Amino acid sequence: MKTKTITRLGILLCLGLILSYVESLIPIMVAVPGFKIGLSNIVTMYVLYLYDNKKAFTIMVLKVVLSGFLFSGISAIIYGLAGGVFCIVVMSLLKKTNLFSIMTVSMTGAISHNFGQLVAAFIVMRNVQIFMYFPVLILTGTVTGLLIGFLSGIVIKRLENSSLFSSKDV
Amino acid sequence: MRSDDFLKWKKADLYIIAAMLCFAAIAVLLVKGRKTGDYIVVESTDGKQEYMLDEDREIIIDNTEHGYNKIIISDGYVRMEEADCPNQLCVKHKPVKLNGESIVCLPNKVYVTVVSKNKKETDN
Ligand SMILES: [Zn+2]
Numbered sequence: 001m002k003t004k005t006i007t008r009l010g011i012l013l014c015l016g017l018i019l020s021y022v023e024s025l026i027p028i029m030v031a032v033p034g035f036k037i038g039l040s041n042i043v044t045m046y047v048l049y050l051y052d053n054k055k056a057f058t059i060m061v062l063k064v065v066l067s068g069f070l071f072s073g074i075s076a077i078i079y080g081l082a083g084g085v086f087c088i089v090v091m092s093l094l095k096k097t098n099l100f101s102i103m104t105v106s107m108t109g110a111i112s113h114n115f116g117q118l119v120a121a122f123i124v125m126r127n128v129q130i131f132m133y134f135p136v137l138i139l140t141g142t143v144t145g146l147l148i149g150f151l152s153g154i155v156i157k158r159l160e161n162s163s164l165f166s167s168k169d170v
Numbered sequence: 171m172r173s174d175d176f177l178k179w180k181k182a183d184l185y186i187i188a189a190m191l192c193f194a195a196i197a198v199l200l201v202k203g204r205k206t207g208d209y210i211v212v213e214s215t216d217g218k219q220e221y222m223l224d225e226d227r228e229i230i231i232d233n234t235e236h237g238y239n240k241i242i243i244s245d246g247y248v249r250m251e252e253a254d255c256p257n258q259l260c261v262k263h264k265p266v267k268l269n270g271e272s273i274v275c276l277p278n279k280v281y282v283t284v285v286s287k288n289k290k291e292t293d294n
Contacts (some may be wrong), residue, residue: 049176072256073256073277075276075277079276097182099180099182100180100182100183100186101176101177101178101179101180101183102176102177103177103179103183104180104182104183104186104187107186107187107190108186108190111190121274121276124276124279125213125274125276125279125281127213127281127283129270129272129281129283130272130274132201132270132271132272134197135193135194135197135198135201136194136198138190138193138194138197139191139194139198142187142190142191142194146187150177153176153177154177156176157177
């Protein structure tokens with residue numbers, strides 16, 4: 001990797017952490033475990049679309065671990081990682097097909113993120129009832145995922161050609 | 171990869187969104203069709219306890235390692251009255267009474283589930 005790429009990814013990671021922090025300040029209206037707007041996913045989408053799967057995965061892991069230590073705690077790291085892995089794998093696969101818009105890629109990412117968290121919660125709690133929350137999380141994931149996907153698309157288009165963030169000379 | 175068209179809707183998007191919404195709607199309907207439960211099961215790191223839903227009471231879980239939770243049963247509903255968890259999701263959760271409904275406090279590892287006497291209904 002070029003120094004320039006490393007620097008840019010570092011800045012993006014910081015942006016992701018700031019967005020995680022901003023999100024932690026927003027009071028949660030929906031009392032469903034695992035519900036999240038996913039603001040910082042804009043950064044993950046950005047790296048996924050302008051760099052590659054591996055870098056998106058790395059950024060996601062670092063973001064979850066660091067924001068866990070900074071703002072939300074160890075259990076958030078476990079759930080965040082479980083969700084993040086599902087999310088990145090599904091989004092990478094869907095993006096690869098080139099059949100879907102960025103909104104749908106992000107939406108399936110959000111839904112699989114929620115599913116991953118429920119799987120982690122199931123492993124921790126050993127209770128199948130936790131999956132009762134999945135229908136509601138599909139609905140919230142659809143709405144937040146489409147919205148975040150749309151925002152990510154706009155951000156990517158705007159920044160793609162700027163000299164600061166362009167990945168063209170990676 | 172060319173990014174000029176990723177913001178455009180495609181046919182496949184419609185299918186996948188429709189499939190997700192249908193799946194969620196069916197699941198929500200199945201969940202809503204449940205009847206009122208008879209008792210609750212409270213699971214925590216201290217073990218598993220059962221309490222009848224028709225009898226008002228207060229259940230306190232005070233575990234030095236995993237924190238404090240106060241569960242209240244009143245008028246056939248169960249709710250999380252207090253908790254010292256950071257996200258307070260369990261406290262914001264609406265009171266529940268239907269078979270299979272639950273209130274979870276993930277940080278404190280406390281799990282409240284409404285159960286019906288008819289075991290067949292709850293075990294699926
Ligand atoms: Zn709680």
